Amino acid sequence: MGKIIPILFAILAGFFTTIEATINVKLGRIVSPKIATLHNLITGLLVILVANLLKGTIHEYKKIIHVEPLWLIGGIFGTLIVYMGIKAIPKLGVANTLTIIVASQIVSGLIVDAFILKQQCLYLCKLFGILFLLLGTYLIVK
Known part of the structure; x- marks a missing residue:
């Protein structure tokens, strides 16, 4: 029973990846892949910001100043994943x-x-x- 929720989350992440990629490609064709990537990340920022505000956990962000700088670059890879997906999907x-x-x-x-x-x-x-x-x-x- 303890692994059911993580497995469900992994399955949903797979479905959401497909939906996100499809939406981003359509948006990228209307605007541009870079603007679609920017919009994707801004939308995600707003969603997680609201979730943290509603949950009351936004105050934990102050801990970020104590984190080793290497652990702060994940967003770069997230951005590249979205952008590269938007560029690859129309061809593949x-x-x-x-x-x-x-x-x-x-x-x-x-x-x-x-x-x-x-x-x-x-x-x-x-x-x-x-x-x-x-x-x-x-x-x-x-």
């Missing part, structure tokens, strides 16, 4: 783009877990899993 399609993104996330996640965080070992079965994932990605994109 939503399914192909998201397939490539998810495959690269899994491979890079395993690399980070095994070599940087040292939380997992890369057993032979995981290497076969990566091989099949890449083969599946190739077959979907082809």
